[in-house]
Amino acid sequence: MSWTDERVETLKRMWAEGQSASQIAKELGGVTRNAVIGKVHRLGLSNRAEEGADPAPEPVAAKPAVAAAPAPEPRPAAPEPAPAPQPKPAAAAAPAPEPAPEPAPQPASFNRRPIVPAGQPLPPQPSANEISPEALASVREVEKRARKLTLMELTERTCKWPIGDPATDKFWFCGLPSMPGKPYCEAHVGVAFQPMSSRRDRRR
């Protein structure tokens, strides 16, 4: 495999999106993460910091709150890392039809209903059970940081907790590092595997 313009484009885009070298390598295929990193350096885009903006520390979170209610910040607007609107540098004479990937417009006749996959491989949703407030808060927090992987992107070590409605585009898998030997990340393990007890003492 060689670094064609197209592949370099993908590399640039994904790197700008903050994807890891290994993820990019996986996407491109035929190259290792080393190759990707090497290319990144040769292209001189090693430094992901674009502007002289603040160093913006990584959103360190995820610790399931040991003491004191976490009181999760009501962060209303999901920042959505959608960067790089691809500044088109004035394409000269080219008409450039631009394929425009329209995301399947729903016909008005489309009847939406609360379809639930019925399959039982899906883990219990947080709302379906009594979850400890800590675990719940942790899950909410972690879902904001989900890597939003597709089914194909899951590996043995990525959290397979589904997020969103499978019937819509708003569906993905958590994708954060899973606990060794478990299918989910720490937060989701917390809500997936319950001791099952809470309602045991319902006295008659």
Place this chain on the structure above:
DNA sequence: CCCTGATTCGC
């Protein structure tokens, strides 16, 4: 161990 990026250096 799993993963990350950074660097070196023979090709």
Place this chain on the structure above:
DNA sequence: GCGAATCAGG
């Protein structure tokens, strides 16, 4: 220019 091997770290 390329990228495996290696280094340095989380």
